[in-house]
Amino acid sequence: MRNRREALKQSLAVAGLLGATGLFPQSAWAFNKNAFEAKSIADAVKAYGAAAPVESKDVTLTAPEIAENGAVVPMGAASTLAGVKHLLILVEKNPNALAAKFDVSDAIEPNVATRTKMGQTSDVYAVAITNDGKAFYAKKEVKVTLGGCGG
Structure with a gap:
């Protein structure tokens, strides 16, 4: 045996x-290599076959106003939209914008949480991509006092 x-x-x-x-x-x-190597929000969303994202109140982003330690910043994304296929968490000023991607279906509630690194103060995006290729986002600025990417 x-x-x-x-x-x-x-x-x-x-x-x-x-x-x-x-x-x-x-x-x-x-993983989608092109998405995780994307340097911009638009490129990361495009790598998943979605149109340019539109701001929406149906997508929520939870993140702290100030992150004491950029190495472990708690973030969450949720959506009340129907037919959500992917939830993305993106950090605009990170070397690679895409921090996390979650596949969801109608069988589960599109509500996720994770921790990510942030090298500096930046806008953070939660993007919901629907089955029909539309993308919707929520945005928040997170201030970092101690950088997590070597800072």
Whole structure:
């Protein structure tokens, strides 16, 4: 009987072999590389196939006014819109704007929370992308007193 460590080593070896030969399916990757490498809010939203975002009262962003430590800034996003497919949290002045992405469906309430790094004071966006490709956002400025990205 194999133990968990041996099974994990074998699984990683198979994944490495598939990746090296180019046979690893793209759908197995857990993120959209273009979105996470985007430098602007518009580019990150566009990477998910959505139109330019429009401000909406149906999207809410929870974040502190002042973050004492930019290394762990609590944030949340929620929406009362119907048909929300993705919830994004974006930090405008971070090296990469997209901080978090959550896939949601009609089976769950689109309400998420996370912690992210912020290198400096910046506008933070919560973006809800609907099934029909429309994007809606809420925005808030968060002041950072101690930078989390090496500051």
